[in-house]
């Protein structure tokens with residue numbers, strides 16, 4: 001068996017080996033002073049066209065085209081392709097057939113930008129890819145196969161960052177695309193290779209010195225069977241891939257950091273024998289990294305054979321036979337199975353992270369850990385294991401591996417993930433961690449206002465729930481400058497303004513009977529008060545007759561948080577919201593869902609919510625404060641709230657002063673912010689203010 005390897009200038013013929021080049025994305029850059037540069041002739045064979053007798057045409061997933069050429073509408077077998085126009089196939093004399101078909105095919109290829117000048121039917125041709133122009137290096141990375149009769153072509157760009165592929169036919173029914181594809185479907189049976197066939201040699205002194213520059217010792221090279229191979233008078237590094245000591249594949253690397261490997265050999269990890277029976281397995285992205293880790297004392301390490309993908313696939317995991325890029329994982333399943341910890345030490349760049357994610361998806365994230373590479377300077381992180389070894393030394397590399405973290409699983413966290421937030425809480429750097437004082441000393445030990453919590457306020461009708469909340473908001477504004485969104489459906493705006501202004505200015509709005517001869521606020525005070533009112537409160541109101549639903553209220557409250565920085569929201573009362581619920585939902589379920597929405601809003605925006613709910617009609621009510629469980633609708637009000645408050649006032653002059661108001665703290669979830677108890681305040685009917693009842697301390 002022989003294969004023909006065609007260069008631009010000459011042809012090499014050699015036995016057994018069939019080479020398919022591939023290009024890794026994430027590899028170290030060789031410096032100009034490498035020993036390679038001392039080699040007599042630059043390596044050139046990678047840019048050669050080659051003409052294998054039997055070649056595997058590996059098809060990569062197509063990516064979205066972003067071509068300067070117009071999009072072509074017809075596709076075959078999921079490929080992007082040049083026109084497959086259904087022009088009837090003309091009848092030609094046999095000798096003219098190839099020429100005519102190929103002529104038409106060339107025109108179609110030129111439309112998509114493929115230069116057909118050097119395309120030869122019946123073989124693989126390597127050209128400059130019109131999509132990526134071969135990247136920075138200008139590689140001839142587009143491999144195109146033209147059928148022997150010149151009637152069809154398939155192509156793929158082997159640069160991982162590009163991957164452009166497609167197919168076309170000269171005429172509908174010319175050597176059919178599917179036939180062509182059938183010819184190039186990967187052969188299942190893998191080629192067995194022998195060391196002597198590859199003509200591998202021990203590394204020359206220059207290559208040993210090249211590795212030494214990267215702090216890889218000769219001992220490590222020998223143990224890992226790193227060899228060299230000559231192509232004509234070129235020398236390249238040969239990384240031998242083995243299982244149970246037997247050679248399975250070989251990967252080559254030249255001076256230009258180009259990689260290729262023995263075609264149609266089984267894909268396995270590099271260094272596979274080193275992980276057999278190991279409970280900790282490290283996976284890296286390149287052979288150099290595997291060797292670097294050995295220098296840091298880790299032999300239990302393997303390298304992936306194919307580098308990293310440009311990004312994480314959004315698709316479901318494919319079955320084994322379709323998981324082409326990760327065949328090595330399937331092939332090494334048994335060796336990986338016994339490991340309890342897989343440490344993913346891929347490159348720190350986006351493709352490296354994408355590789356880690358793809359590996360973790362397949363292995364199982366619960367078994368995986370990840371390595372973060374340390375900084376090499378003030379700003380940049382090291383890219384990979386070999387860079388850490390070179391810049392920071394073996395100890396730093398060892399430390400990076402030992403400090404591997406659990407691979408993140410969405411929705412599963414450690415406290416460590418929250419340490420910044422917990423630190424801020426401990427050091428009280430955000431403010432109000434233990435709650436903001438209400439401004440009433442009698443309440444200080446019982447109820448403090450914590451951002452992000454939900455307080456349910458209840459009480460019999462006319463007990464002063466709305467009045468007390470208004471007074472509380474005025475205090476919070478005066479103490480800490482907090483602003484609020486008000487969704488007070490029962491209040492007329494002008495009445496609400498009056499009540500708030502009276503509390504703020506501490507004078508009655510009118511000279512009416514309720515003012516008890518206290519002088520009303522002056523025009524100046526009123527005007528100043530208006531400005532304060534406008535700056536402090538933002539109104540959420542339904543302009544029409546419709547009742548607002550809770551989602552609508554929360555959306556507007558969110559806008560008020562983002563636009564005006566409000567720290568609190570009042571929804572007063574619950575029964576004035578639109579409570580249409582699906583017929584199959586109970587009121588209990590509905591209330592539970594509604595309160596979940598409100599709590600999520602509060603927590604997410606660090607906004608305290610006061611939600612007023614009325615008790616159900618109390619039969620045989622004897623004038624005592626109601627219970628939180630008396631709230632009409634559902635016990636979820638008490639179950640779900642952070643704080644539950646009952647406002648109650650004495651209306652019987654015989655029983656005590658009628659200006660006394662009980663603030664009954666019936667539930668406090670957060671012991672840091674308060675506790676269950678009762679405070680008594682005095683209500684000033686003239687200004688609507690509440691003050692501590694000193695007699696009840």
Ligand SMILES: Nc1ncnc2c1ncn2[C@@H]1O[C@H](COP(=O)(O)OP(=O)(O)OP(=O)(O)O)[C@@H](O)[C@H]1O
Pocket residue numbers: 459460461462463464465466467468490614649650658659660661683685
């Ligand atoms: N301690 C009090 N003494 C006398 N009047 C009071 C007292 N507290 C509140 N009021 C008055 O009671 C009226 C109703 O107050 P408010 O609207 O705050 O009660 P509410 O509990 O929210 O009522 P509702 O449940 O009907 O919405 C107001 O006119 C207010 O001035």
